[in-house]
Amino acid sequence: MINNKMKKILYTLCLMAAPLFFQACDNLDLSPIDYSGSENFWQNEAQVNSFMLGLHNHLRSQFVADAFKLGETRGETLKKGTNSCGSSSSYSNLIANEISESNPQTSNWNGFYGKLLQVNHMIEQLEGACTFLDDNSRNYYKGIAYGLRSYYYFWLYRTYGGVPLELTVKVTNGSISAPDLYLKRATAEATLQQIKDDVEASLTAFGQTNKTTPSYYFWSKSASLMLKAEIYLWSAKVKTDDPETPHTPGGVADLNIAKSALSEVIGKYSLESDFSKLFKEEGKGNNNEVILALYLDKDEYVNRNHFRTFFYHMNFAGNNQVDADGNDITDPLDLKGEGLLYNEWSESFVTSFDKKDLRRAATFYEYYSKGDGTPDNPGGKHGCAMLKYFGQNVDGTHYFDPDIILYRYADAILMMAEIENGLGGDCAKYINDIRQRAYGANYDAAVTYANGTYAENELAILKERDKEFVGEGKRWFDLLRMHDANKGPLVFSVEAAYLQGDETGAILDKATESYRVLWPIERSLMSNDPELEQTVNYPTATDSAK
Template sequence: MKKLKTLFYAIAFVGALTSCSDTLDLAPEDYYASGNYWKTQAQFEGFMVGMHNSLRGDYSNVFVLGEARGGTQKFGTSTMSTSLNYSSPIKNNAFTKDQTGVGGWASYYGRILQVNLFIQKAEAATAAVLPDAAKNYLLGQAYGLRAYYYFQLYKTFGGVPIVTEPKPTTTSDPTKLSTARSTPKQTLDFVKQDVEKSEQYFSSDNFTLKSRRAMWSRAATLVLKGDVYLWSAKVAVGDQAPTDVSGDLTKAENALLAVKNSGKFGLLSKFEDVFSTSNKGNNEIIFAIRFADGEATNNAAEFLYQDAVFLNQYIGYNGKVMKDTLNLKGTGGVFRNEYKFELFASYDNADTRKRATFLDYYKVANGDTTVRAVVLRKFVGSINTTNNRVYDSDIPVYRYADVLLLLAEIANKKGEDPSGYINDIRKRAYGPTFPVYTNGTFEENELAILKERDKEFVWEGKRWYDLRRMQNAAGKPLAFAAAANYPATAPVLLETETHKLLWPIDVNTLNADPLLKDQQNPGY
């Protein structure tokens, strides 16, 4: 199980991110370093930078928890004969109480404890240390981050332990929180409370965006609010049932419309430009996880070809032998994550997202195509100043296309026409001759919205959550609909596997804390 650092070391690390002129003298006997830290606005801002650095360490969870089990990934052995990561139990949804995929609450509590400490110190800070305007903005960020973390936990496990104190421990073991598990309703209610607190602290902010949109902001809180209340309106988890659908949809819609109408965001004219490393912090980005050469890079190489098993062995869609088409310069890692060709084939050839997202390759023998496959192209990074390929693409958490498609989903649930939002997305993807979508039945609309989301948000951690939240005409999750899968011959989950909508909790976590004994999710 992955161990988490003590809060003392978290503070020491964050201190390294502040100004070079700041010399930090942290007293080792004091986990809070209260005698030496939390004395200036710069120190609070430095800790906030550190919490975002910690969030960057969570980016793999964005894919693992939010996308990998959503039916768009191959599992087992790749087309290039490599062993694929997360194959079982995650990508094949073969979860049991002993095969849980992740452990230790997916390592979220170490990050949450850092945020708890920040909130405690910031709320206690005097105006002489932290002026009101700065204090409100920083607390808006902190409550937004904590709401985001707990919402991830809620979508994954349902009810979880709610910890609001820093709780430093000498063992730094996330399984020893000494806190009972809350119910799903209590957990979602807590998320809503933190979202509201974040929004209140941001109330006087006019959509300030910092660090090329890689720091939490009022807009990020509002999109999170829209996401949270849409889940509340549609998804039943344990004792959490959609009881105020109309009210929840109104709250979700108003939050998203506030972002839409702010004038700060919009769709870029070219899909590929959204992810260009020379165009970071563009108008489509609402909040992204930052990567930079010399600072930290992502693991996109795991989705790309390795020279030894790819070059000169396949042909492209144009019939030419494949060389180093993406100019990886030998940096492609062992091919560990592969998207299904059926997802690629679902795009029209006129859809610019198709080859901005994927590079397709083939093998032909005796006139028959024996291999059809793709690698990810979308987050390929850049060539740095030393002429090396680096994987420094920012990973969006929220962008404007998400706002439009969430609004489409809200309109559909309200019985209204979502086609305008869908067509906004299609127009950017196809250009002026885009295939116009016309309003259909609830289920037709829901599937159309899902398919647009599938094409927009590859490797952005949306697909599994979409299958959980989106519904057929009977109100059942699209995780059980064959039409929502790739290929559309069988669903991602069978209806006899409803317990798998939530992940199992690993045995070590349950056994480590007496308050969690016999608290496994139902069905496991």
């Protein structure tokens, strides 16, 4: 396990490595770059290692907020309208699934191509240069680089469908004309195949080295195995539309590939006995469940504003709040005014947790407005703070420094449940492994899951994932991947929704909003690159003019 000294070294190295990277912008975040200094860079393994650290720093900058934005906001577990402290959500359009070509809620492919440029640069150096590296070291770095490229493109694919596949660094050594940078979107099938090829290249390289990552703060073979399982589970179940070559679900064949990948992870890790420890300071770098995480140091204020949005703000005391027992509260988490509360989970979602489920108290601090009622006297307005993002108080100062967990063993267990369900096997044992940890001493026959129909199992797995991975960027993609009885996405199922107020429908209406399973790109992106077309089936400005 990683100790505090090593954490500090990691933090310092990431900051040192960051300046090695080059600014990029325009259509695919690819613009002419001055690489003159690079002739003095790729000269020894220490420099390669520094570049690798920089790639992890880029990964961290991409996902501190974006995993929540792309993977969580649209899943309708967040409160709509005014929150418990009187503020409005910073993602109100996404929470309402109101996205369009003129209002896509993200821009420039969400910044992924700037990160991919650097990964491509490392791959090119590892494949065609860096002669000072022995095969053992070369394969170690290749395992990381190909894994990261597959990971980034998998996020792009699940978000946009077929996307431009930029696999080389075109913009080296001086200027280049804009048309040389134009790149049309690959088909859905070609994009997914590239993702599969890259994760396989990663695993092949890791299999040819005896070097291992020093901690779960670095990409590893286990991370690539988790990614491969996730890719093939998606490939097995999700149809991705495309005007040329859509992806048709691969079914049993892909499920078996996913199962084989997970078989190399199952048993290698274990569930942390205390769920809350995963998200506390004493659990950082010190548990057997996390497979890949992004480390945040308490002095990195760059992350402060994102995490502040999940906690009550400084006017909390003036709102006359009480705790679940009706006791007056002012600053129960000792945040010292650091909260902003622009994002809050809905009462319907929070209260879907059984009170005996220990994850509820470990995930949320709940409170109610005074005077309107308490839990024993219904009517009080429900509010909550997100404890996974809490961080720590040190010497009278609050720091938002939680690890951002990308993969952990609970995900492997629940993916295996989903795979077994798809293969007609018994998924209950995997669900119950998670529930036993979730309920602890409260676990009994009443909360033990019994295997049901395919649709019943699928919904049960989704609901278990909902409770297990709150805030970890999973919910939206789970809704797109998991099925109802007709093998349709649960995003169109009322049973999968946590209805708020007088709502009665599914998250998306299948008849009128099915195109919104993917995201649009902005008009300016297409204007700057005539090769680009809008995401399939999206209404466009041209359509509106007809």
